[in-house]
Structure formats: C-alpha cells, structure tokens
Amino acid sequence: MMDKLIFGRYVPADSAIHKMDPRSKLIMVFLFVFVIFLANNVVSYALVAVFTLAIVKLSKVPARFLINGLKPVLILILFTFLLHLFFTKEGELLYKWNVIEIYSGGLRQGIFISLRFAFLIVITSILTLTTTPISLTDGLETLFNPLKKWKLPVHELALMMSISLRFIPTLLEETDKIMKAQAARGTEFSSGPVTSRMKAVVPLLIPLFVSSFKRAEELAVAMESRGYRGGEGRTKFRLLRWERKDTYLVLAICILGILLIVFRT
C-alpha cells in the first residue's frame, strides 16, 4: 500500500546530491523551472540535457525510479507532442495526408516541449528522491522565514507538514486495520461494480476520520503539556548546514541560465 501511495519517495543513497542542504536543492529546482523556458534551439536544449544528466549522475538514483516518475505524465507529454505536431504550421511541409499536415516547425516544437516536460519532471523527482520529506520541510521553513514579516505562519505550516508526514504511516496502518474489520463484516473493497466499490469506501473513511480527529485532540493536549506554545522563543534541534557544494549547485544553475541567454535565438 505504501509503495503505491507515495510516489517520488525518498531513495536513500550516499551521493553528493543526497548530502546537500535542502535549501540549495530547492533553490536549484525553483530556478530551473524558469531557466528551462529560455531554451529554444538545439544548442540550448543540449545544455539543459547535459545539466540534467549531470545532476542525475551525481545523485546516484537508479534510472528506474526516474522512469517510474515519468510514467504518470507520459500521456500528457505524448498529448502535447501530438498537439504541436499537428497544429503548429511553421517551416516546410513534411507530410500531407488528407487534412493532416505535418510541418518541420511542428515536429521541432513537439520534441522541444516534450523534452522540457521530461527535464522538469526528472529534476523535481531528483529533489524528492534525494531529500527526506522532513529536511524538505526544514528547508522550506528557513527559506520562507522572511515571509513571517507579512504574517505568514511559516513555523506553524512547517510543523503541520512535519506532523502530517509523521502520521502517514500511522494512518495507513489504521486504514488497513479498518479495511480488515469491515471486510470481516462483509464489505467488498476490491470486487463488484464501480458504484458499489465507491460506496464501500464510506464505512472505511468515516471511522478513519473520527479516529483522526480523536488523535488530533490527544496530540494537541500532549503538545501543550510538553510546553508547546507556538514558534516564539523556540530553538531548533535539526540543523541545516550550507556547505561549499551547495553554493556550487546554485552557481551551476545560474551559469546554465547565463549560457542559455547567450545561446538562445
């Protein structure tokens, strides 16, 4: 059950990317999303490809994880490819059959957009595959810290996220238990028509909701009794450490951006 639900999950490995500060990885992904839109010719796409492959290589993440990450969006990629292929009417006419006309510009554009999609997915997957959810939360908390000035409850959001992460396995276990309990009472979860299967989810969700609320209440009491009263005056146990390789990563994405500006047409 766990495997199906948490896609793009953390893959432990001993790599340079794994050891990097989550903040540098977040900044890199954030900038990458913008930088990739600068690419518009073969040279610039080749540069982006080199960058992406270098990150993949450094992360030591097995390729099958990345391919798995691409699978759900494959249809989307294919769809945009075909859309561009058939409807962009630029360049020379390559092929004509009835109303279908394929131009060289369309083919080019289709390939470029599909690649852009794939690179984006790969880079964002690398982020989640090499960073534990909790350090990702820590990274986001420190990056968004300046927004506290505008009354954004950064600490509270980060705590909410880390508590949710902590309770995922607990709730999955509970779902499993309730499913078995309901199955023992004759509920069919995996067979029958779609409507009855959807109805079967109700006796699963209601007990789960009720118990989640109960858990939340008990957790709140426990937190209060352990002296929790908001982010004010709180110290942090987990420490993020920005090292030289983090600076290199951010520099690398900046250089890629500059190169793309130079080589784009």
Add this chain to the structure above:
Amino acid sequence: MGEMGETIVKLEQVVFKYDGQERNAVDHVSFEIFEGEWLAIVGHNGSGKSTLAKLLNGLLFPESGRILVKEKELTEETVWDVRRQIGMVFQNPDNQFVGTTVQDDVAFGLENAGIPREEMITRVGDALHKVNMDQFLNQEPHHLSGGQKQRVAIAGVVALSPSVIILDESTSMLDPKGREEVLETVRMLMEERGVTVISITHDLEEAARADRMIVMNQGSVYKEGTPKDIFLLEEELISLGLDIPFPVKLSSSLREQGIELSQIHLTDEELVNDLCELISKM
C-alpha cells in the same frame, strides 16, 4: 517506602465540573503528594482520576479550590513553569509522538523550552540512554513497539528534568512485556533521580508497586493508604469496579481456607516465598 519527603504538590478542596454535566467530575478533593514517592491514583472509569491528572498539569483549571506545586499556586500565569516541573505521559503511545524520529520527539519539549542546540543534543542522548532507547536515535515511530514508544515519551519528559512525572494510564494500551518495560524504567528513574511519580491507573497490579495509593470514586477520595492497607478492603474495591490482583485474591482465599498466612501478598514473589516457608515448617 517509609520516610516521606516534603510536600511537592498539594490539592486543597479542588472542584471541577465539565460543561453540561450535572455532577462534579472532581468533588472537593484534598491530598498531598510527597517528594520522591510513588503515588498511585486508582479508580473506575469516570471516577475523576484522569480529570485529576489534567488538573495537575494545568490542562484544566479547577472551578474552586487550589493546587499548589512547590508552594506556588497553579494558575494561568504559572502554568508554563508548572509544566516544566510536572511531566506527563499519556495513554496512547501514538498520539503523543510528535517528532518524525525518536530523537526529534525527545527534543520537542526542549525546543519548546528554548534550550540551546548544543545542550539539547547532550540532553536528548542522556534521556534516551536512561530509558535504554539510545540505539534507536533515528528510528521512525511506526517501527517501534508500544512499550518502546512509551519509553521515548518518558525520555521526552525526563529530558526536561521535571520533579514529578504523571503516568496517565500510560501502560493500559501495552502488552504485558511493554508494561513491564515502562514500569521498570519508571522505577529506575525514581531511584536514580529521585523523581516523584504519580501513576493514574485502573490496574491494581500496577498500583501495588506504589508506595501509597489513593482510591477515587465518583469524584472524591474514597480511601488513602499503603497498597497493603487498601487491598485489605477487597470486597469494597470490587464493588467500586476495581479488579483485585491475582496474588492478593489467592492469598486471601488461602487464608479463608484456614491456611496460616500472616499477611496479605501484593506480588507473586511474596506469596511464593511465604508459602515455601510455610511448607518447610510443616
């Protein structure tokens, strides 16, 4: 047992009522808790013992009456100081585990108290060492047993070095092995650190290990005394819905049968020893 320390917590005529209920959940309760003792508060469901626990930790405030912790009254102003003094371990091992890993969870209370990071690291290590969980530093909660989670919860409390630890039904969801682990840990903390323990429970076998017992019924103190005194009440306890521990039952049945046992027995061991002695005399 025996020598009693100074009064650490004092309740004076405490009254508490939940909204929309007619009866007081806690009704004019007064007693003292002494430094370094293990006090068990027992009672049937709805006897007011859990409400008492929440009152002691400032999670609820009395309608009338006072609670004094180290001679300071527990009020909205002093509640955060009191919580540093009185740590609490709750019933459900899962619903009090805040951190994503064992060490994060132990650090949670320290983070709240604003302890500097360097000190936090040593304190987390020490506390986990005390409860014998130091090999699980980076373990996630769903890989731990109930007893282990409760020991982590105890470590989280111990890290803040409170003078009093309240166990609010902390062993009731554990298997016998987990329960033994937790009670053994608490016993050791009492001996090594001199912490005062208040265990709130409906399990008289757990209460039998205490130095002193308070029996609650319908919101008030029904009886107060050493476990031996309390278990002499047998029938009365049963009528309050409490279950007498097996060795106590066996010992009294044997006495009824005319076997000359001198006293009441709280543990299997005591009973076995006395029986062996008896046989050797025959």
